[in-house]
Amino acid sequence: MSENMKTLEAMIAASKRKDHDAFVDTLADDFEYHWRVGTKPIRDKATMRKFIRNYEQGFDQREWTVLNWAEKGDTLLVEGVEKLYDRARDVLIDNPFMQAIEFREGKICKLRDYYDSARFPAAPNQESAA
Amino acid sequence: MSEAKIDVIRRLQQAIAAKDKAGFLDFFAPEVEYHYHVGTRPLMGRDWVEKFITKYWADNSGSTWVIERHAETDTHLFTEGREEYVNASGQTVTHPYMGVIEFKPDGKIVSWRDYFQMADPNATH
Numbered sequence: 001m002s003e004n005m006k007t008l009e010a011m012i013a014a015s016k017r018k019d020h021d022a023f024v025d026t027l028a029d030d031f032e033y034h035w036r037v038g039t040k041p042i043r044d045k046a047t048m049r050k051f052i053r054n055y056e057q058g059f060d061q062r063e064w065t066v067l068n069w070a071e072k073g074d075t076l077l078v079e080g081v082e083k084l085y086d087r088a089r090d091v092l093i094d095n096p097f098m099q100a101i102e103f104r105e106g107k108i109c110k111l112r113d114y115y116d117s118a119r120f121p122a123a124p125n126q127e128s129a130a
Numbered sequence: 131m132s133e134a135k136i137d138v139i140r141r142l143q144q145a146i147a148a149k150d151k152a153g154f155l156d157f158f159a160p161e162v163e164y165h166y167h168v169g170t171r172p173l174m175g176r177d178w179v180e181k182f183i184t185k186y187w188a189d190n191s192g193s194t195w196v197i198e199r200h201a202e203t204d205t206h207l208f209t210e211g212r213e214e215y216v217n218a219s220g221q222t223v224t225h226p227y228m229g230v231i232e233f234k235p236d237g238k239i240v241s242w243r244d245y246f247q248m249a250d251p252n253a254t255h
Contacts, residue, residue, distance in 0.1 A: 037226040038247070068230060070201035070208045077201045077208035079230045079243070096168050098228035098245045100199060100210045112210070114228040114245040116169045 004076050004103045005069070011108065012064050020052055028107040037112050060085040062092070074103040093119055135207035135233060136200050143195055149187060155180055159238035168245050192216040207231045 001009075007026050014022035024045050033042040035051070042048050063083035070077050078099045085092050095115055102110035138157070145153040155176055158164075164173040166182065173179050193215040200209045213225045227246035234240045 036247070068203075068206055068208075070203045070206060072199070072201035075199055075201065077199065077210060077228065077230075079208070079245075096243075096245070098208075098210075098230065100228060112228075114210075114226070116167070116246070116248055118248060119169065 002071055003106055004071065004074065004101075007103065007106055007108060008066070008076060008078070008101060012066070015061060015064055018056070020049055023052065024049060026108055028104055028109040031108060032110045034110075034112040036117060037114060058087055060087065076101040076103070095119060132237070135202045135231070136197075136209075138233070138237065139197070139207060139209070139231065146193070146195065151180065151183065151187075154183060157239050159234055159236075159240045162239055163241045165241075165243040167248050168243050169248070189218045190215040192222075205232055207233070 011023060011026040014020075014026065027045055027048065029045065030043070031045060031048060033048060033051075035042065042051055061082055061084055064080065065082070066078055066080045068079040076099075078101065079097075080099070081094055081096045083092060084095055097113060097115040099114070100110075100112045101108055142154065142157045145157070158176045158179055160176050162173075162176055162179060164179050164182075166173065173182050193213065195211065195213050197209045197211040199211070200207060202208065208228070208230050210228045211226075213227060214222065216222050225246045227244050229242065229244040231239055232241040
């Protein structure tokens with residue numbers, strides 16, 4: 001397993017433990033996160049912490065599974081699925097997704113999520129989460 | 131040495147640009163499962179793909195498929211990019227996307243899944 005894949009696995013493990021410090025430790029200081037490609041990204045760790053806290057008020061991520069992936073240089077392209085409990089609607093959602101993850105010196109410096117947010121009609125106001 | 135999967139898809143893009151339907155369909159295995167949008171019912175089989183692409187080419191014009199990043203394994207090609215087209219209402223639409231394409235040992239595409247926001251980004255932003 002590559003070092004970059006190990007970093008991603010550390011991020012996933014931290015997410016499952018709700019360990020925000022360990023999660024953020026996998027990120028570069030100038031981390032850029034496109035939680036919905038096409039909207040304004042998150043550009044720093046402090047904002048990322050706030051985003052995670054707000055997100056967890058709306059959703060409980062029960063599973064995060066990587067199904068397929070490939071690497072080229074310091075970019076990892078991933079297909080996976082997460083299982084989310086939507087607290088507002090009291091439903092469990094399967095969210096298939098892909099991610100483009102760019103690394104620098106073992107840290108994640110750019111992350112772009114691709115999925116269809118139409119699955120989340122009752123999502124909290126993520127536009128203001130950051 | 132077998133052809134790189136990204137080069138196969140570059141040739142498929144040329145077939146799309148030329149609106150070469152027979153050439154396009156020849157890239158697919160008869161049993162292909164094509165999720166043109168993950169979350170929507172997939173197209174099952176090459177015949178269904180043909181019906182889809184016939185309608186898609188009739189309804190959309192000026193289509194441009196740009197692959198910005200890619201990586202591959204022995205069986206899969208992963209891409210990140212965007213598709214731009216003019217819809218039936220004359221509006222230019224841009225869809226950022228990621229996709230994963232699985233190939234059989236004979237080189238034919240057996241599954242394809244594209245992930246993106248189905249809602250017209252130009253209408254929501």
